[in-house]
Structure formats: C-alpha cells, structure tokens
Amino acid sequence: MAKNFFFLGIILAAAGFLSPPLALGAGLAYGLLIPHAYHLDARRLSKFLLQASVVLLGFGMNLGTVIRVGRSGFVYTAAGISLALALGWLLGRLLHVEKTQSFLISAGTAVCGGSAIAALGPVTAATDGQMAVSMGTVYILNSAALFLFPAIGSALHLSQTQFGLWSALAIHDTSSVVGAAAKYGATALEVGTTVKLARALWIVPLTVGIAFAGKRAGQQRGKIHLPWFILYFVAAAVANSYLPLQHVPWAAGLYPSLARLGRLGLAVTLFLVGTGITRQTIREVGARPMLQGVLLWVAAAGISLWAILRGIIHL
Numbered sequence: 001m002a003k004n005f006f007f008l009g010i011i012l013a014a015a016g017f018l019s020p021p022l023a024l025g026a027g028l029a030y031g032l033l034i035p036h037a038y039h040l041d042a043r044r045l046s047k048f049l050l051q052a053s054v055v056l057l058g059f060g061m062n063l064g065t066v067i068r069v070g071r072s073g074f075v076y077t078a079a080g081i082s083l084a085l086a087l088g089w090l091l092g093r094l095l096h097v098e099k100t101q102s103f104l105i106s107a108g109t110a111v112c113g114g115s116a117i118a119a120l121g122p123v124t125a126a127t128d129g130q131m132a133v134s135m136g137t138v139y140i141l142n143s144a145a146l147f148l149f150p151a152i153g154s155a156l157h158l159s160q161t162q163f164g165l166w167s168a169l170a171i172h173d174t175s176s177v178v179g180a181a182a183k184y185g186a187t188a189l190e191v192g193t194t195v196k197l198a199r200a201l202w203i204v205p206l207t208v209g210i211a212f213a214g215k216r217a218g219q220q221r222g223k224i225h226l227p228w229f230i231l232y233f234v235a236a237a238v239a240n241s242y243l244p245l246q247h248v249p250w251a252a253g254l255y256p257s258l259a260r261l262g263r264l265g266l267a268v269t270l271f272l273v274g275t276g277i278t279r280q281t282i283r284e285v286g287a288r289p290m291l292q293g294v295l296l297w298v299a300a301a302g303i304s305l306w307a308i309l310r311g312i313i314h315l
Contacts, residue, residue, distance in 0.1 A: 027274020058236025
C-alpha cells in the first residue's frame with residue numbers, strides 16, 4: 001500500500017494534477033505518515049530531476065534577460081553569501097554547533113542548499129551523519145519557504161521582479177526557489193531562476209577554495225562535484241533565443257513543450273523532496289543545528305527583504 005501511494009504521487013505530479021506546492025505537501029504527508037520504501041532512490045532521483053528540470057526551463061528563457069538579471073544580481077549575491085557565511089560562523093560558535101556541521105549549514109543557506117552541501121561535503125571530509133543533518137535542516141526549511149514566501153510576498157504587495165529576486169537570495173534550494181516563484185508569476189519565475197543559478201555558480205570557487213585550503217593544511221579531501229547543469233541551462237536559453245523553431249512545421253512547439261516538461265519535472269522533484277522529510281529526519285537534525293539553520297535563514301531572508309523594500313537591492 002505504501003508503494004502504491006508513492007507511485008501515485010509521482011504520477012499525479014508528472015501529469016500536472018499537483019502544482020509544485022501541492023506536490024511538496026503531498027510528499028511531506030507521505031514522508032511523515034507512511035514508511036518510505038524508496039528513501040535513497042527518491043533522493044538520487046530528485047537530484048537528477050531537479051537538474052534536468054532546470055535545464056528544460058531554460059527553453060522558456062530569453063538569453064538577454066538571463067545575462068541582464070544575472071549581471072545585476074551578481075553583486076547582491078556576492079554580498080549576501082559573504083554575510084550569510086560570516087553570520088553562520090558566529091551563530092555556530094554561539095550555539096556550540098560542531099565546526100564542520102556549522103559550516104555545511106551556513107554554506108547551504110548562503111549558496112545553494114543541498115547542492116552546496118553535496119559539493120562541499122567531500123572536500124570538508126564531512127561524515128555521513130554530518131551530511132544527513134545538514135541536508136535535513138535545509139530540506140525542512142525549504143519546505144517551509146515554499147509555503148511562506150508567496151504568502152509574505154502577497155501580503156507585502158511585492159512585484160514579481162521583487163519577489164523573484166527575494167526568493168533567489170533567501171531560499172536555499174533551486175527547487176524551492178523555482179516552485180515559489182512559479183506560484184507567484186511568470187516574471188518572478190524568470191528572475192528567480194536566473195539569479196538563483198547565478199548564486200549557485202558560487203559553489204565552484206567556494207568548493208575549490210576549501211579543497212585548496214585543505215590541501216595546503218595536509219588534509220585528505222574528496223572529489224569535487226561542480227554544478228555543470230547550469231551550463232546546459234544557459235545553452236537551452238541560447239537555443240530559445242537564437243535558434244527559433246516557430247517556422248519549422250514539425251518543431252514549432254518544441255521549446256514551449258520542453259519548458260512545460262521542466263515545470264512538470266519540478267513538481268515531481270518537490271514531491272520526492274517532501275517524501276525525504278520523515279520523523280526520523282527531524283529527530284536526527286537535533287535542536288542546535290536546526291536552531292542555527294532557522295536563525296541564519298530568518299536573518300538572511302529578513303535582511304534581503306528589507307533591502308529590496310528599501311530599494312537598496314533591485315534589478
């Protein structure tokens with residue numbers, strides 16, 4: 001019976017019957033109420049689907065917009081990452097969170113959630129337990145963000161551009177940024193996805209820097225995993241912008257169809273992410289790492305929202 005509910009959720013999300021927020025809600029209900037028969041498989045599949053869905057969403061993007069938004073958001077992203085890492089280090093010290101654990105939570109908040117943790121885990125020599133706790137913290141907060149951010153944005157009457165920028169700067173994972181922005185509007189989705197992917201690129205220098213520092217210190221480091229899917233997203237945007245197919249009879253609707261497939265893939269991704277939040281995951285996270293993650297996330301979200309409302313951050 002548990003397996004049937006799992007596959008039913010995937011089918012409903014893939015068929016478009018579940019919007020991204022509903023898909024996440026269904027996944028959370030499954031993870032918290034039903035024993036998960038495919039926990040590890042779901043985690044691996046969700047990572048692949050997220051990357052594939054982001055690439056497909058690129059077929060609905062204009063390259064000029066991608067470059068403009070990415071360039072405008074670069075300085076804000078760099079400043080936000082630096083502030084989040086510094087504040088995360090301070091909170092970790094104050095709450096007595098283990099050093100590697102604290103860094104992974106801070107990096108996940110600052111850069112790109114689970115992707116950053118997955119990339120930095122091997123080069124920081126993190127244990128499986130530290131990785132699990134960091135991932136659990138980020139996934140729980142991501143789930144909350146997908147519901148909270150659109151409600152806050154509507155209450156404050158944020159424009160779609162403002163909301164897309166805020167989501168990209170304040171929500172951990174790309175999946176939740178895209179899900180929240182898609183619920184808010186098409187412009188919010190375009191802005192949020194582009195700025196978020198520009199933010200995710202910071203995984204590369206951060207990971208290489210940590211690996212180099214560890215090598216200089218004589219510590220054994222693992223393999224570096226880089227977010228190559230971002231380059232495929234840009235390639236898809238290039239194709240959509242400069243290789244139009246509307247005059248090719250057999251391929252006129254190809255790009256819109258691929259972009260829609262990406263949105264459906266995102267809904268499946270969010271269902272799978274939701275199923276990974278189990279009662280055991282919540283217990284394993286523990287009080288202090290979770291408190292660090294919550295405080296750091298609230299601070300990052302609050303500061304970026306204040307700066308956007310004041311016009312300090314804008315596109």
